[in-house]
Amino acid sequence: MTDATPFTRPKYVGTPVRRLEDPRLLTGRGRYAADIQLPRMVHLAIVRSDQAHARIIGIDTDEARALPGVIGVFSAADFAHVPDIRAPSRMPNYQATSCPVLARDVVRYVGEPVVAIVAVSRYIAEDAAALIDVDYDPLDVAVAAREASDPAAPRLHEELESNTVFTRRFSAGDCAAAMDAAANTVSGQFRLTRKTSMSTEPRAYVAEHDVGKDVLTLYGSTNVPGIVRDAIGRLLELGGNRFHVVAPDVGGSFGGKGSLYPEEVIVSDLARRLERPVKYVADRMEELTSGSQAFGEEVEATLAFDDDGRFIALDADILGDVGAYSIYPWTAALEPVQVAGFMPGPYRIPHFSATVRGVCTPKPPTGPYRGVGRPMAVFALERLVDKAASRLGIPPAELRRRNLVNAEEFPHRTGSGIVWDRSGFQECLAAACSAVDLTALQAEKARRTDKWVGVGVASYAELTGIGSRISVAPGMPMNTGAETAAVRIDSTGAVSAVFALASHGQSLETTLAQIVAEELGVRPRDVAVVQGDTALAPHGTGTYASRSAVIGGGAATKAARALAVKVKRVAATLFGVDPSDVQTGNGDIFVPGTNHSIDFPELARLVYSDMSTLPQEARETLEVQETYDPVFGTTTSSTHVAVVEIDPETLHTSLRQLVVSEDCGKLINPMVVEGQVHGGVAQGIGVALLEELKFDDAGQPITATLADYLVPTSAEVPDIDVVHVETELPDNPGGFRGMGEGGTIGAPAAIANAVADAVAHLGVEVNSLPITPNKLHALIAAASRQEGQE
Amino acid sequence: MTGKARITLTVNGEPFEAEVEPRMLAADFLRDELGLTGTHVGCEHGVCGTCTIMMNGVSARSCLMLAVQLDGAEVQTVEGLGTIRDMHRIQEAFHEHHALQCGFCTPGFLMTVCDILESLPLRTDAEIRDALSGNICRCTGYDHIVKAVRTLVDERDGAAS
Numbered sequence: 001m002t003d004a005t006p007f008t009r010p011k012y013v014g015t016p017v018r019r020l021e022d023p024r025l026l027t028g029r030g031r032y033a034a035d036i037q038l039p040r041m042v043h044l045a046i047v048r049s050d051q052a053h054a055r056i057i058g059i060d061t062d063e064a065r066a067l068p069g070v071i072g073v074f075s076a077a078d079f080a081h082v083p084d085i086r087a088p089s090r091m092p093n094y095q096a097t098s099c100p101v102l103a104r105d106v107v108r109y110v111g112e113p114v115v116a117i118v119a120v121s122r123y124i125a126e127d128a129a130a131l132i133d134v135d136y137d138p139l140d141v142a143v144a145a146r147e148a149s150d151p152a153a154p155r156l157h158e159e160l161e162s163n164t165v166f167t168r169r170f171s172a173g174d175c176a177a178a179m180d181a182a183a184n185t186v187s188g189q190f191r192l193t194r195k196t197s198m199s200t201e202p203r204a205y206v207a208e209h210d211v212g213k214d215v216l217t218l219y220g221s222t223n224v225p226g227i228v229r230d231a232i233g234r235l236l237e238l239g240g241n242r243f244h245v246v247a248p249d250v251g252g253s254f255g256g257k258g259s260l261y262p263e264e265v266i267v268s269d270l271a272r273r274l275e276r277p278v279k280y281v282a283d284r285m286e287e288l289t290s291g292s293q294a295f296g297e298e299v300e301a302t303l304a305f306d307d308d309g310r311f312i313a314l315d316a317d318i319l320g321d322v323g324a325y326s327i328y329p330w331t332a333a334l335e336p337v338q339v340a341g342f343m344p345g346p347y348r349i350p351h352f353s354a355t356v357r358g359v360c361t362p363k364p365p366t367g368p369y370r371g372v373g374r375p376m377a378v379f380a381l382e383r384l385v386d387k388a389a390s391r392l393g394i395p396p397a398e399l400r401r402r403n404l405v406n407a408e409e410f411p412h413r414t415g416s417g418i419v420w421d422r423s424g425f426q427e428c429l430a431a432a433c434s435a436v437d438l439t440a441l442q443a444e445k446a447r448r449t450d451k452w453v454g455v456g457v458a459s460y461a462e463l464t465g466i467g468s469r470i471s472v473a474p475g476m477p478m479n480t481g482a483e484t485a486a487v488r489i490d491s492t493g494a495v496s497a498v499f500a501l502a503s504h505g506q507s508l509e510t511t512l513a514q515i516v517a518e519e520l521g522v523r524p525r526d527v528a529v530v531q532g533d534t535a536l537a538p539h540g541t542g543t544y545a546s547r548s549a550v551i552g553g554g555a556a557t558k559a560a561r562a563l564a565v566k567v568k569r570v571a572a573t574l575f576g577v578d579p580s581d582v583q584t585g586n587g588d589i590f591v592p593g594t595n596h597s598i599d600f601p602e603l604a605r606l607v608y609s610d611m612s613t614l615p616q617e618a619r620e621t622l623e624v625q626e627t628y629d630p631v632f633g634t635t636t637s638s639t640h641v642a643v644v645e646i647d648p649e650t651l652h653t654s655l656r657q658l659v660v661s662e663d664c665g666k667l668i669n670p671m672v673v674e675g676q677v678h679g680g681v682a683q684g685i686g687v688a689l690l691e692e693l694k695f696d697d698a699g700q701p702i703t704a705t706l707a708d709y710l711v712p713t714s715a716e717v718p719d720i721d722v723v724h725v726e727t728e729l730p731d732n733p734g735g736f737r738g739m740g741e742g743g744t745i746g747a748p749a750a751i752a753n754a755v756a757d758a759v760a761h762l763g764v765e766v767n768s769l770p771i772t773p774n775k776l777h778a779l780i781a782a783a784s785r786q787e788g789q790e
Numbered sequence: 791m792t793g794k795a796r797i798t799l800t801v802n803g804e805p806f807e808a809e810v811e812p813r814m815l816a817a818d819f820l821r822d823e824l825g826l827t828g829t830h831v832g833c834e835h836g837v838c839g840t841c842t843i844m845m846n847g848v849s850a851r852s853c854l855m856l857a858v859q860l861d862g863a864e865v866q867t868v869e870g871l872g873t874i875r876d877m878h879r880i881q882e883a884f885h886e887h888h889a890l891q892c893g894f895c896t897p898g899f900l901m902t903v904c905d906i907l908e909s910l911p912l913r914t915d916a917e918i919r920d921a922l923s924g925n926i927c928r929c930t931g932y933d934h935i936v937k938a939v940r941t942l943v944d945e946r947d948g949a950a951s
């Protein structure tokens with residue numbers, strides 16, 4: 001035998017493989033839930049509450065029922081057989097709310113579903129909706145969270161003791177004593193107003209009941225098909241073999257499609273009762289008034305530090321405006337408690353104390369949104385860090401350097417109990433700062449009079465790929481820590497990889513195919529990734545919380561590796577060699593340096609169809625199912641630097657530069673990682689400068705169109721530089737860290753710090769986001785009034 | 791609703807005749823009556839641009855128009871741009887630059903790009919950003935979309951000069 005030519009197996013993990021999902025999406029051949037048309041399908045429209053808090057006196061449906069084309073009109077009494085949606089929690093003193101699928105007796109926010117109408121067309125269903133008359137008796141409201149938290153405030157849920165549905169305290173060290181003894185403290189009251197995820201695709205659901213087989217299928221724009229299947233299965237008493245949830249192409253979520261919605265329950269139930277497919281497509285106004293909302297938090301915090309700038313203690317009081325109901329399954333604690341959890345950030349802060357309260361208000365429920373809790377925590381803490389830097393006259397980046405956890409200090413346990421594993425905290429800070437010429441910017445800042453220039457830095461760490469030992473939402477009694485991959489070579493030699501994940505823009509059809517292809521020795525385009533369908537998938541919950549690459553990718557790695565072992569064992573029998581001599585790559589199975597070589601279709605034929613070539617015991621089924629649970633999670637870290645210019649005339653803030661350095665471990669597809677960072681940062685720009693859901697004193701939403709709720713367009717988002725830092729790889733099968741949310745976590749704080757830097761000479765501070773021209777104007781006017789008085 | 795209107799039009803080169811309710815939106819007509827679901831609906835109030843089509847060679851928002859306004863028109867939707875096997879150059883450029891994630895905004899962007907490549911000089915990236923600012927993308931942060939359009943503009947201008 002001659003010397004084997006060294007064979008280099010093609011690498012797919014780490015290369016910018018072009019997306020396999022693109023062709024259909026680029027040519028209008030994708031299939032989103034609203035695209036689904038089925039024979040005899042009927043359409044649902046919903047009459048929603050126009051009151052923030054009121055008793056329902058009566059509902060007159062006669063005219064609507066009489067309208068030709070109307071098939072049925074349903075209110076709470078027609079859903080008496082469906083239990084209320086309740087999100088349980090293990091947290092002590094937690095009060096769960098009861099949310100009926102259609103409001104019963106009382107409405108608790110403008111936009112709450114009250115009546116469901118089914119008609120032969122959406123046009124007629126909406127005509128009928130306009131004919132329904134709901135008679136309300138208004139009840140008192142406490143719209144602002146602070147007002148609602150007053151024990152004397154009108155209660156939103158009569159059966160609960162108070163509007164405050166949970167209180168939780170965190171404590172490490174002796175915060176009070178450390179504060180008293182500290183040489184310096186800075187404090188602030190910070191606020192992120194309510195916003196919403198605003199995916200471009202409004203929510204849409206189609207339910208179809210196969211009456212003969214008694215199988216109900218819900219096609220829905222959701223990123224948690226496994227959770228929706230389990231929840232509706234329980235509410236409607238349907239087993240998972242009689243009820244499937246399919247997420248087809250989904251047009252973004254960012255958290256907004258990650259909870260259970262009453263509309264999903266309603267279409268599912270009605271499709272069975274009416275024995276016809278039922279379709280519901282939300283319009284934008286419904287999305288802006290009844291889709292889950294985000295943030296709505298106030299943080300009062302103090303940071304203590306010594307004269308060298310070393311952080312000593314952090315104290316925070318957090319108030320979360322959770323809305324009318326505790327969202328399923330995440331609970332009302334999801335956002336506010338995570339704010340406390342992530343409050344100590346990536347720094348050494350020996351003493352920590354925090355109190356968190358969640359308060360029900362007559363507004364739509366808050367739910368998961370990209371970054372969950374972290375955007376608020378990072379905004380508050382990073383503002384305090386900048387205030388400390390200016391107090392001591394130390395450059396902001398230098399103060400961070402002095403306090404970030406150093407490489408040799410990992411694992412580091414924060415005051416809130418989160419454990420950071422090794423990640424490039426210092427490396428990211430250094431990389432981001434060196435991508436910006438800070439000295440030149442300081443000089444420019446001093447020179448320019450036509451624009452106020454500002455630079456802002458924000459560092460953070462986050463926990464991604466969270467395993468079964470930690471609840472993704474604090475106190476939530478549901479295991480979201482594992483995913484399963486089933487990888488199969490069928491009798492044609494084709495490879496399928498089946499997951500319970502549900503990609504909605506994350507490119508999982510490509511990145512998971514890259515992983516499987518590399519481990520198995522085929523090309524990415526040979527791998528069909530199947531996901532988003534509970535009927536096909538092994539157990540799993542979906543795509544959220546920056547978990548799919550770590551947990552799904554981990555399962556894919558394990559399963560494809562195990563399948564490669566089987567493939568080699570079968571081929572070794574065929575070739576009469578040792579399995580360790582067999583290699584795979586590029587779709588071939590071979591022994592280097594010999595003429596032993598077959599492709600996957602041939603191997604499959606020998607295993608499944610040929611009865612004589614291989615002995616029966618060597619004809620192993622070419623299928624593997626593996627589950628991966630990281631048990632804890634892995635740490636992703638990042639620093640963002642923003643450069644802004646503010647026009648002194650219009651007070652318009654424009655972003656000139658935005659740099660993101662991140663350590664997300666091994667990259668599966670650098671092009672996809674960049675895209676995720678860009679998208680996250682764009683939403684962070686929205687948080688910082690534009691996006692705000694507003695309510696008047698009566699709880700009426702006043703931002704119900706995209707002309708009122710402003711999101712960033714291409715004109716507001718600058719070029720974004722992404723610097724990838726790779727330190728030690730985390731201990732999971734693929735060496736991946738999650739990164740889908742990070743852009744939204746760091747950008748708001750960096751931009752806030754940049755704006756604060758730009759207007760520091762006016763004595764103005766940035767404590768509430770978004771910082772719009774109007775708000776800036778008010779702050780500057782107030783500061784100059786104060787100056788005038790002094 | 792009484793009284794339907796008869797319309798004749800060409801969509802992606804194919805002639806159609808239809809009876810439509812006067813109130814039916816053009817977007818609903820294309821999606822629900824003709825089954826061309828590549829045109830998406832993101833807001834129904836003219837802000838997001840996901841419903842953009844080409845009508846008589848100019849981009850238009852099909853959520854702000856009624857089907858009856860399509861009478862006599864030449865309409866092009868994303869389905870008429872290219873096919874999976876034979877993509878249009880604009881689609882290829884979006885593919886190469888990873889200019890789409892969830893893909894919901896994509897048909898609207900593609901149709902807008904058809905228009906601006908014909909009608910605007912797009913000399914700088916700022917001009918490209920301005921020309922795209924009527925379309926919302928919530929996933930990509932626009933960076934890769936701008937790069938895809940930059941490539942297309944350079945190809946256009948290279949070929950012309």
Ligand code: FES
Pocket residue numbers: 830831832833834835836837838839840841842851852853854
């Ligand atoms: S759907 Fe037409 S502009 Fe939004």
Ligand code: FES
Pocket residue numbers: 200251252505889890891892893894895896926927928929930
């Ligand atoms: S790719 Fe999702 S909105 Fe643009």
